[in-house]
Amino acid sequence: MAEEAKAKAPKLADPIAATIDPASQEMIRRAQELNIDTVFDRAEQMKPCAIGVQGICCKNCSMGPCRLPLPKGGIVGEDTRKGLCGATANTIAARNFIRMIAGGASAHSDHGRSVAEVFMTAARKETDAYRIKDTNKLLAVAEALQVDTTVEVDGETKDRDIDEIALEVAKKAMNEWGKPEGELLYLKRAPQALYDKWTKAGVKPRNIDREIVEIMHRTHMGVDQDYKNLIKQGSRAAIADGWGGSMLATDLQDILFGTPYPLQSEANLGVMKEDHVNLIIHGHEPVLSEIIVAVAQRPEIIEYAKSKGAKGIQLSGICCTANEILQRHGVPSAATFLQQELAIITGACDAMVVDIQCIMQNLANVAKCFHTKLITTHPIAKMEQDNVLHIEFDEHHAVEDAEKIVKIAIDNFQNRRTEVMIPRQKATQIAGFGVESIQYHLGGTFRGTYYTLNDNIINGRIRGIAGVVGCNNARTRHNEAHITVVKELIKNDVIVLTTGCNAIACAMAGLLTPESAGVYCGPGLKEVCETVGIPPVLHLGSCVDNSRILLAATEVVKAGGLGKDISDLPAAGSAPEWMSEKAISIGHYFVCSGFYTVFGVTLPTSGAPVFHDYISKELEKQFGGMWDIEPDPIKHAQLMIAHIDRKRKELGIDKARDRVLMDMADRQKLEA
Numbered sequence: 289m290a291e292e293a294k295a296k297a298p299k300l301a302d303p304i305a306a307t308i309d310p311a312s313q314e315m316i317r318r319a320q321e322l323n324i325d326t327v328f329d330r331a332e333q334m335k336p337c338a339i340g341v342q343g344i345c346c347k348n349c350s351m352g353p354c355r356l357p358l359p360k361g362g363i364v365g366e367d368t369r370k371g372l373c374g375a376t377a378n379t380i381a382a383r384n385f386i387r388m389i390a391g392g393a394s395a396h397s398d399h400g401r402s403v404a405e406v407f408m409t410a411a412r413k414e415t416d417a418y419r420i421k422d423t424n425k426l427l428a429v430a431e432a433l434q435v436d437t438t439v440e441v442d443g444e445t446k447d448r449d450i451d452e453i454a455l456e457v458a459k460k461a462m463n464e465w466g467k468p469e470g471e472l473l474y475l476k477r478a479p480q481a482l483y484d485k486w487t488k489a490g491v492k493p494r495n496i497d498r499e500i501v502e503i504m505h506r507t508h509m510g511v512d513q514d515y516k517n518l519i520k521q522g523s524r525a526a527i528a529d530g531w532g533g534s535m536l537a538t539d540l541q542d543i544l545f546g547t548p549y550p551l552q553s554e555a556n557l558g559v560m561k562e563d564h565v566n567l568i569i570h571g572h573e574p575v576l577s578e579i580i581v582a583v584a585q586r587p588e589i590i591e592y593a594k595s596k597g598a599k600g601i602q603l604s605g606i607c608c609t610a611n612e613i614l615q616r617h618g619v620p621s622a623a624t625f626l627q628q629e630l631a632i633i634t635g636a637c638d639a640m641v642v643d644i645q646c647i648m649q650n651l652a653n654v655a656k657c658f659h660t661k662l663i664t665t666h667p668i669a670k671m672e673q674d675n676v677l678h679i680e681f682d683e684h685h686a687v688e689d690a691e692k693i694v695k696i697a698i699d700n701f702q703n704r705r706t707e708v709m710i711p712r713q714k715a716t717q718i719a720g721f722g723v724e725s726i727q728y729h730l731g732g733t734f735r736g737t738y739y740t741l742n743d744n745i746i747n748g749r750i751r752g753i754a755g756v757v758g759c760n761n762a763r764t765r766h767n768e769a770h771i772t773v774v775k776e777l778i779k780n781d782v783i784v785l786t787t788g789c790n791a792i793a794c795a796m797a798g799l800l801t802p803e804s805a806g807v808y809c810g811p812g813l814k815e816v817c818e819t820v821g822i823p824p825v826l827h828l829g830s831c832v833d834n835s836r837i838l839l840a841a842t843e844v845v846k847a848g849g850l851g852k853d854i855s856d857l858p859a860a861g862s863a864p865e866w867m868s869e870k871a872i873s874i875g876h877y878f879v880c881s882g883f884y885t886v887f888g889v890t891l892p893t894s895g896a897p898v899f900h901d902y903i904s905k906e907l908e909k910q911f912g913g914m915w916d917i918e919p920d921p922i923k924h925a926q927l928m929i930a931h932i933d934r935k936r937k938e939l940g941i942d943k944a945r946d947r948v949l950m951d952m953a954d955r956q957k958l959e960a
């Protein structure tokens with residue numbers, strides 16, 4: 289009988305096989321003891337659909353879903369697979385792929401739009417909660433948005449009033465989502481060679497919303513049935529994300545909340561404190577979390593927490609809201625995407641406040657088993673479970689909303705009802721790098737460009753640059769591919785720029801400290817990091833901050849000596865454990881910006897070999913970048929290194945050489 293019951297019990301995750309992180313292993317065990325299922329268990333109990341994984345299931349009309357599995361033994365001769373309407377596997381895979389781009393681009397861009405709306409409120413001085421914090425960044429953004437920063441008065445050029453500039457920047461920025469004609473203004477920030485490629489390929493976005501809407505139209509039943517034409521629109525929407533919605537989100541956030549500069553903090557579940565009120569902020573948009581951080585530091589609020597028996601308030605973050613409040617305020621990161629349920633299972637989470645994206649609905653079920661208050665705050669992101677509170681955030685009463693949320697957490701401190709079990713693991717991290725701070729650390733004191741970075745790439749101390757980003761995926765061992773890829777890269781002298789959950793994973797593994805260079809890096813990168821005092825893995829922020837990688841790469845091109853376009857650089861992109869549609873949009877704008885881009889796990893194109901081949905090889909002819917897929921993390925990193933070496937050879941810098949300080953004439957010779 290006992291055996292029968294055991295056989296019927298749902299299969300549970302093996303904590304060691306599920307994650308490389310000891311803190312997460314401990315919490316998975318704890319959840320299983322308490323009979324609470326987590327994403328790790330559910331991944332054991334539900335296998336993915338093999339046809340969906342390959343991208344060849346169409347459900348775009350009710351004659352389907354039409355599934356087009358690959359014949360056993362692969363395609364021999366003509367590929368005759370088709371859906372009821374005749375759609376081929378290539379059409380179906382391309383439609384599905386660009387719908388993922390639309391999903392991802394809309395998420396980033398709608399985030400950007402919300403920030404632009406708050407920015408407008410601040411520019412109009414309709415709120416005291418937000419104001420312009422970084423005027424230098426405002427002036428730089430004004431230039432990129434073609435807003436005058438000076439005025440002519442009586443034949444004299446004078447600085448224009450900052451409030452006036454801010455208002456015009458707000459209007460110009462908002463216009464980018466829906467202007468009736470022209471092209472996105474930020475496209476001109478790209479290297480000229482890349483801009484010319486976009487022109488030639490006919491993929492310059494007209495406005496952000498239009499490109500996303502057009503994907504939904506083109507992929508409707510019976511519209512675009514040419515995979516090349518479909519991916520062309522995917523390219524246009526992805527560029528609208530990277531060089532539009534995401535870039536505007538990053539810039540406007542920097543102006544409102546401050547441009548990040550390196551600071552020290554910690555990461556992993558061990559940042560939570562048993563004797564403090566633990567308030568965890570999860571999601572992506574920092575407009576509310578910025579105010580929560582300010583409110584939670586007020587002396588009277590801390591006193592209030594003490595009056596309830598707590599020693600203070602411990603704020604921490606999950607996913608990209610974590611990255612946002614980390615890079616500007618040093619708030620520690622509690623968890624990556626896959627650890628979100630585990631943070632509640634500690635029994636010490638007094639409140640978790642969520643905004644948008646990457647929030648698992650099962651948080652509500654887990655919260656029910658504890659005293660945790662789960663609070664949704666965004667009008668577009670509610671949950672059906674009745675234990676979830678909804679406090680709708682509005683920038684006009686942001687401080688009141690934040691106070692209400694912080695007080696709910698404090699009042700809940702005394703209601704803890706399960707034994708608290710916080711894992712001890714946490715690691716030190718240095719975060720908050722960006723285009724400006726990389727220039728400061730690696731740009732040379734006098735030149736104000738990326739001169740020193742380029743010089744170190746040319747002389748071979750730094751072999752190349754990698755952008756390693758993206759999510760966790762419960763179909764792979766949590767954090768294993770992230771950390772293996774990054775360690776293999778830095779061991780081979782490739783400096784890594786990281787964002788999103790990869791950044792949190794790297795922080796948890798201790799890779800975001802200058803000291804890690806001595807342990808994990810090849811001799812060249814180690815020397816550079818030790819000389820300059822930076823980690824070999826630079827934390828550039830959240831998912832929308834992948835736009836910082838685009839601009840950093842552009843700065844490298846501008847500094848000279850490494851070609852004329854991003855695609856000439858010894859550089860590559862990677863998302864070892866991706867899961868979200870946003871990752872596909874990011875991957876595609878990386879490709880369209882000239883990066884060789886490798887994804888782990890799987891790509892939803894494998895069931896349509898011709899389409900897969902097109903995005904792997906043909907796109908390289910258009911943009912210099914291409915997609916690749918490699919689940920094995922060592923091979924994944926080696927593919928990136930091989931690409932970097934190929935680019936070094938093409939640039940004529942493949943021979944190891946001693947450090948030579950090159951002047952502009954030497955650089956021009958190299959470019960020729």
Ligand code: SF4
Nearest residue numbers: 346349352354371373
């Ligand atoms: Fe099937 Fe065509 Fe309808 Fe897709 S659009 S579900 S392939 S009939």
Ligand code: MSK
Nearest residue numbers: 608646758759788789
């Ligand atoms: S949070 S999109 S799981 S990186 Fe930006 Fe992490 Fe991926 Fe969400």
